[in-house]
Amino acid sequence: MGTPLDDAGLDTIFRTARTFNGYTDQPVTEADIRKIYDLLKMGPTSANQQPARFVWCTSDAAKEKLAQCASGTNPDKIRQAPASVVIGMDENFHEELPWLFPHTDAKSWFTGDADKRKEHAFRNSSLQGAYFIIAARAIGLDTGPMSGFDPEQVNAAFFGDEPNVKVNFISTLGHGDPETIFDRSPRPEFEKFNRIV
Amino acid sequence: MGTPLDDAGLDTIFRTARTFNGYTDQPVTEADIRKIYDLLKMGPTSANQQPARFVWCTSDAAKEKLAQCASGTNPDKIRQAPASVVIGMDENFHEELPWLFPHTDAKSWFTGDADKRKEHAFRNSSLQGAYFIIAARAIGLDTGPMSGFDPEQVNAAFFGDEPNVKVNFISTLGHGDPETIFDRSPRPEFEKFNRIV
Numbered sequence: 374m375g376t377p378l379d380d381a382g383l384d385t386i387f388r389t390a391r392t393f394n395g396y397t398d399q400p401v402t403e404a405d406i407r408k409i410y411d412l413l414k415m416g417p418t419s420a421n422q423q424p425a426r427f428v429w430c431t432s433d434a435a436k437e438k439l440a441q442c443a444s445g446t447n448p449d450k451i452r453q454a455p456a457s458v459v460i461g462m463d464e465n466f467h468e469e470l471p472w473l474f475p476h477t478d479a480k481s482w483f484t485g486d487a488d489k490r491k492e493h494a495f496r497n498s499s500l501q502g503a504y505f506i507i508a509a510r511a512i513g514l515d516t517g518p519m520s521g522f523d524p525e526q527v528n529a530a531f532f533g534d535e536p537n538v539k540v541n542f543i544s545t546l547g548h549g550d551p552e553t554i555f556d557r558s559p560r561p562e563f564e565k566f567n568r569i570v
Numbered sequence: 571m572g573t574p575l576d577d578a579g580l581d582t583i584f585r586t587a588r589t590f591n592g593y594t595d596q597p598v599t600e601a602d603i604r605k606i607y608d609l610l611k612m613g614p615t616s617a618n619q620q621p622a623r624f625v626w627c628t629s630d631a632a633k634e635k636l637a638q639c640a641s642g643t644n645p646d647k648i649r650q651a652p653a654s655v656v657i658g659m660d661e662n663f664h665e666e667l668p669w670l671f672p673h674t675d676a677k678s679w680f681t682g683d684a685d686k687r688k689e690h691a692f693r694n695s696s697l698q699g700a701y702f703i704i705a706a707r708a709i710g711l712d713t714g715p716m717s718g719f720d721p722e723q724v725n726a727a728f729f730g731d732e733p734n735v736k737v738n739f740i741s742t743l744g745h746g747d748p749e750t751i752f753d754r755s756p757r758p759e760f761e762k763f764n765r766i767v
Contacts, residue, residue: 375578375582375583375586375707375710376579376581376582376710377582377709377710378575378579378582378583378708379579381572381573382575382576382579382708383609383708384572385572385573385574385575386572386575386708387610387612387613387701387705388609388612389572390572390612392614406764410760411760412584413584414757414758415584415587416700416703416704417589419715419717419739421755421756423758425763426763426764427763427765428764428765428767429765429767430767431767434767472756473756473758474755495692495693496692496696496717496738496739497696499694499696499697499700500697500699500700500703502697502700503696503697503699503700503704504584504704506613506614506697507583507613507700507704508584510572511574511575511579511583511584512574512575513572518614518616520690520693541693542693555673558670558671558672559618559669559670559672560611560612560620561611561620563604563607563608566620566623566624567603567607567623567624567625567626568624569600569603569626569628570625570626570627570628570629570631
């Protein structure tokens with residue numbers, strides 16, 4: 374077990390952290406992006422699958438390409454954010470298991486079972502998407518995760534030469550501007566969605 | 571943005587944290603469980619869906635019931651851990667949206683579209699499963715997430731009277747015993763699964 378986080382740490386990753394609609398002008402650097410990945414990749418996935426594939430959009434051209442796949446108010450959020458990321462999932466992640474999970478033949482658990490691979494890729498890349506959100510917060514950045522986009526368009530635009538990779542969700546990234554958020558939506562009491570048995 | 575975590579904090583939630591196969595005798599209290607939920611529920615989900623439903627197994631009877639649904643070496647891990655949790659997902663989460671996301675009619679986005687609800691429940695309860703793992707670490711506890719179990723058996727045993735709730739994954743919970751872990755599996759270099767465009 375590690376040292377428990379203090380109140381400031383718990384605030385940073387969960388309690389006072391918010392998702393943002395807009396950001397300050399402060400840039401997101403390549404060093405920031407590498408720091409986020411170096412943290413999030415340590416988060417656990419089943420049999421160390423790590424199916425998430427990240428495309429970090431920092432150029433105006435890449436942001437515009439992603440914006441054109443998004444719906445509602447999301448295109449403008451993407452255009453205005455210093456960076457956005459496409460969190461994809463490799464449905465052929467099992468091809469990497471011989472080196473990612475070297476102590477047993479985990480690849481064979483998934484060979485020939487595309488439905489099982491889809492399920493595991495979706496679950497575990499979602500876990501990694503959550504690690505991305507927390508890792509960004511942990512180094513002082515903020516995110517704006519979104520599922521309002523056309524997945525076929527995103528796949529064609531960003532994974533056109535990798536048909537085994539599909540978008541899971543997308544997110545903006547930057548230093549959040551508190552002016553751009555609304556009141557926090559309600560959080561349930563423990564009893565609502567929990568049982569101790 | 572929050573205060574960035576210091577090195578000890580980054581170690582606790584990502585860098586030196588590990589998943590565990592076994593635990594010390596130190597118990598997991600109801601206060602621990604409530605602390606974990608009070609943190610994890612602050613993590614973002616799409617339209618504040620919060621589809622995860624948690625069943626915390628702390629009694630011998632509940633642990634045995636869960637152990638009998640698990641495969642491989644997992645039953646013994648569950649029996650020996652101070653606690654385990656079933657992370658379920660409510661595929662009718664949209665019924666709760668009028669109070670969880672009160673400022674618009676988000677329920678109508680999902681009414682009559684069971685496939686869309688399944689996808690959103692799976693993605694967002696997986697995010698919440700990751701928040702559970704990180705929240706447990708943040709208060710000094712450890713987890714052992716598992717997907718080696720029979721989902722139909724778990725659904726029947728724990729959600730028999732809620733057919734709209736399905737298990738996503740399960741996990742042990744406790745104070746990790748370092749004797750029970752193996753060497754960490756490899757983590758990729760940035761270039762392997764990332765592009766900056």
